[in-house]
Amino acid sequence: MKRPEPVQVIKERREAALAALVARVPYIQFLGVQFDRRGDELTAVLPFKDALIGNPALPAIHGGVTAAFLEITAIIELGWSSLWPEVETGRTAPGDITPASLPRLPKTIDFTVDYLRSGLPRDAYARARINRSGRRYASVHVEAWQDNRTRLYAQATGHFLMPARDG
Amino acid sequence: MDPQAKTKLARQFIEAIPHSRELGMRLDEISDGFAVCSMGYDPRFIGDPDTGVIHGGAVSALMDTCAGAAVMSHPDAPVVTATIDLRIDYMRAATPGQDIICEATCYHVTRSVAFVRCVAFDADRDNPVASAAGAFTADRGSASRRSSEALS
Numbered sequence: 001m002k003r004p005e006p007v008q009v010i011k012e013r014r015e016a017a018l019a020a021l022v023a024r025v026p027y028i029q030f031l032g033v034q035f036d037r038r039g040d041e042l043t044a045v046l047p048f049k050d051a052l053i054g055n056p057a058l059p060a061i062h063g064g065v066t067a068a069f070l071e072i073t074a075i076i077e078l079g080w081s082s083l084w085p086e087v088e089t090g091r092t093a094p095g096d097i098t099p100a101s102l103p104r105l106p107k108t109i110d111f112t113v114d115y116l117r118s119g120l121p122r123d124a125y126a127r128a129r130i131n132r133s134g135r136r137y138a139s140v141h142v143e144a145w146q147d148n149r150t151r152l153y154a155q156a157t158g159h160f161l162m163p164a165r166d167g
Numbered sequence: 168m169d170p171q172a173k174t175k176l177a178r179q180f181i182e183a184i185p186h187s188r189e190l191g192m193r194l195d196e197i198s199d200g201f202a203v204c205s206m207g208y209d210p211r212f213i214g215d216p217d218t219g220v221i222h223g224g225a226v227s228a229l230m231d232t233c234a235g236a237a238v239m240s241h242p243d244a245p246v247v248t249a250t251i252d253l254r255i256d257y258m259r260a261a262t263p264g265q266d267i268i269c270e271a272t273c274y275h276v277t278r279s280v281a282f283v284r285c286v287a288f289d290a291d292r293d294n295p296v297a298s299a300a301g302a303f304t305a306d307r308g309s310a311s312r313r314s315s316e317a318l319s
Binding site: 024025026027029030031050051052053054055056057060062063064065067068069071072075104105107108109110111112113114115118 | 183184185186187189190210211212213214215216217221222223224225227228229230231232235247249250251252253254255256257260
């Protein structure tokens with residue numbers, strides 16, 4: 001029987017793939033969104049900064065920032081889930097993952113954000129769940145929270161057009 | 168409050184929003200429940216590195232701000248509002264290099280909710296980039312109570 005790969009090799013390959021996927025999108029860097037990974041599970045993190053404020057009187061995070069944060073989380077989750085099988089076969093070494101080798105990102109068809117509470121001036125977290133992913137269309141639900149995982153401050157549902165696959 | 172003073176207050180509020188300034192947003196027009204906001208092309212806002220197209224999130228921020236401005240300037244709505252929900256439909260990719268312009272209309276206000284429609288364009292005015300529909304708080308309870316608190 002083949003020996004399993006050393007855990008460090010697997011981790012390094014997964015981290016390289018995720019970093020490459022995220023680093024390609026300038027707007028993700030603009031907002032400062034980061035991704036935590038546990039196995040294949042991603043959590044998007046939005047560290048608070050003053051530039052994210054939408055209501056200085058409260059203060060509260062801009063509704064547009066929350067919408068963008070949730071949309072980024074959905075798109076990266078879709079990109080990650082299509083990249084995952086490739087990463088897991090072990091065919092790609094970390095150095096082989098370049099912007100050109102990554103799959104094209106899905107396009108948003110529609111996105112509906114439900115604002116449940118005002119976004120407080122502190123870090124926010126989000127996780128996306130792919131409810132349906134077909135050859136052409138995908139439906140994704142995203143939940144975002146701040147201090148308590150069970151007290152969501154926003155949630156969203158979006159539909160996406162998946163990039164055409166080769167072959 | 169007379170409409171002119173209200174519009175002026177709404178303008179001051181919108182122009183003071185830190186994130187809208189960060190995106191270089193301009194408030195081009197505001198009056199009686201109608202607002203026009205625009206945003207220049209910036210490589211930092213790119214969402215699709217293969218095409219240079221702006222991220223949907225930046226368009227969301229523009230539409231959310233513009234919709235809020237339309238609510239604030241409506242004669243029957245309070246100057247303070249918060250988004251309850253916003254749905255955006257993306258009809259096509261915005262052309263890289265062009266400004267994005269959003270027009271928002273607050274078409275109905277009840278005692279507690281304001282309803283808004285928005286359309287976003289680039290230089291091709293006949294083919295909108297995106298459209299949106301949203302509900303906003305229009306809570307005119309006691310003056311000390313802020314509408315966004317109504318949600319928390």
